[in-house]
Amino acid sequence: MAAKSDDEVARTRLEELRLDSNRIQELSDEELYTSDSNADYEDLGPAIPSEADNIVYVNRMMPIFDDLQTETSRAQQQTLDKILPYLEGNPSNFPLNSFGIPKLQREKHVKFLIQGLGDKPAAYTTLDAARPWQVYWCLAGLTVLGHDISDYQQKIIDTLTDVQHPEGGYGGGFGHLPHLAPTYAAILSLAMAGSSAAYESINRRTLWHYLGRMKQADGGFTMAVGGEEDIRGAFCVLVALSLLNLPLDLPPDAPARAQGMTTFLDKLDEWISRCQTYEGGISASPGCEAHGAYTFCGLGCLAIMGPPRETMNKYLDMPALIRWLSYRQGAPEGGYAGRTNKLVDGCYSHWIGGCWPLVEAAVDKNLWNRSALGRYILSAAQDEKGGLRDKPGMRPDAYHTCYNLAGLSAAQHNYKFDEKMTGDVGKGSFGAPFHWKGDGLFEGDKVWDEEDVVEEVHPVFVIPFEAAMACREYFEAKDGF
Ligand code: FPP
Ligand code: K
């Protein structure tokens, strides 16, 4: 008999693997987790960890390990080696809660974020172009920790007034051109600061004109004049319009009017649909790779455009989205990665973790492993000296502190969307985000005690509920700009 060609061998092996993988999908949980059924799959290769390796899979389908080593597989293995000691032990020597998990180091994180609001040494010069972001991350983190930020009100107004551009919008630093990212961060920060002084420091008329200049003929928005068009742009624009109760109509000087556009919403729904990829997640713009941060922006847009149950089910393939979101949760890490074949990172606790409250307002509830995420955040993402991080071995920063804490909050709390859209606030355009309510603490499997619980966070705006409501209410009561 003639020897099989390499090609044939490979094809046969692939077919076997496919059959195995189909068989695994048909197994019940019990069959899947007993050692007997694992024995059936030993022939998949020697690299399958056994039960003795103490690895618990959260996904039903067994991962297929192979002998091929790549840069990606090595990076994943090195990351596991770094993280596992933190999940299995307590290398940081934190005091433990009743679940044997490090307690939330609240005071240390508060101190870290307050330092983040202060002056910086020369090593931080790159942050000088991200002033509104630094302010936002620190304030959002502090409020999630339950820390009162009213002492900072005037400083917030002064800092952000300095970077507001005379032609509308905010720049990253003094004298910088405006850009949607710092504009988004500045508006959320001023909403958190609260008071008519903070609200009135925003030039809403020039801002509306600025936002209008971002609208493109295909329905999306650029991040700046002549800048890249991506879904962050759409989300930043909708957050500003919704929170500040600005008109839905494009301003008369918006260049996209020449291409027939009349409102901020024109063709936006179909543009967002086109950002959902074959993987199920949402990408920066049509044709790009699905990524957690862009997925949050896309879902945030749909949650501003109307009740999530209507908008998400209409414009997205929800089963594909849910499958993609689920697969971003690492096992055994428990934290999330931002995209396929990449590494777990604490900031995705929010960018992916924060997608779940939005998704759960559109479909059935409890689709994710909240305790595994909480375990990653408390055990692996808290830095010994305060602040939270991407992963062990990385320095903490305000960005990762903010988004780890926001993710922890999403894991700990339930939210409810009022489908009837009752209530006094949120009657006009883009009013949907003002119909969310806290719905108590998550009472399923958890790894945190009462003292590890952080505050509720508005699922769309990622600031306190009261801050979002008060800001919109203020501008609903106001006539004109
Ligand atoms: C990849 O970085 C990450 C991105 C390309 C997206 C970053 C976008 C945000 C954080 C969203 C900003 C949101 C608003 C509202 C403006 P990477 O390749 O270093 O990380 P990865 O390996 O985890 O993908
Ligand atoms: K990353």
Ligand code: ZN
């Ligand atoms: Zn990160």
